[in-house]
Amino acid sequence: xxxxxxxSLIIIKPDAVQRNLIGEIIKRIERxxxxxxxxxxxxxxxxxxxxxxxxxxxxxxxxxIRDFMKSSPVIVMAVDGINTISSLRLLVGPTKxxxxxxxTIRGDFSLSTQSNIIHASDSVENGEIEVKRFFKDDEIxxxxxxxxxxxxxxxxx
Numbered sequence: 001x002x003x004x005x006x007x008s009l010i011i012i013k014p015d016a017v018q019r020n021l022i023g024e025i026i027k028r029i030e031r032x033x034x035x036x037x038x039x040x041x042x043x044x045x046x047x048x049x050x051x052x053x054x055x056x057x058x059x060x061x062x063x064x065i066r067d068f069m070k071s072s073p074v075i076v077m078a079v080d081g082i083n084t085i086s087s088l089r090l091l092v093g094p095t096k097x098x099x100x101x102x103x104t105i106r107g108d109f110s111l112s113t114q115s116n117i118i119h120a121s122d123s124v125e126n127g128e129i130e131v132k133r134f135f136k137d138d139e140i141x142x143x144x145x146x147x148x149x150x151x152x153x154x155x156x157x
Contacts, residue, residue: 004082006085006124007037007084008085008127008130008131009121009130010076010077010088010119011074012025012077012118013115014069014073026077033151035145037080037143038135038141039077039078040139041073042074042076043073043074044070049069050066065114076135078139081151084127088120089120089122091105091120092120093107094106097112097117105117
């Protein structure tokens with residue numbers, strides 16, 4: 001059986017960068033068994049932010065989000081695996097971080113909606129779009145991890 005691997009964009013936001021949470025967040029993603037296939041530190045330009053947040057760019061609170069996302073470099077990652085989107089949504093917790101369960105990234109490190117530590121794609125379609133927005137094709141790596149046999153059941157590989 002050839003499984004379909006889903007890709008998600010992760011953005012480790014400025015609050016997490018400033019609070020020295022980069023390693024903790026990456027550790028949780030890797031321990032879950034997901035594979036990081038691209039990663040870089042960057043400053044996000046206005047045009048990219050407006051494209052990424054197109055669904056809210058006309059809202060009165062968007063300038064605050066734009067300024068927050070430009071206040072520090074961020075870490076962007078492309079992550080893949082089987083059921084990546086749903087796995088990451090559980091690992092990350094809800095957008096309103098004060099509603100996030102303990103043990104989730106937001107539940108353990110945030111109490112905010114804007115300063116909520118991390119972005120993760122919310123659907124398979126958005127994952128593909130968002131990864132392409134932040135990564136060129138040659139910045140995504142296709143490789144086999146040696147722990148795959150221990151993460152997925154035989155019929156899932």
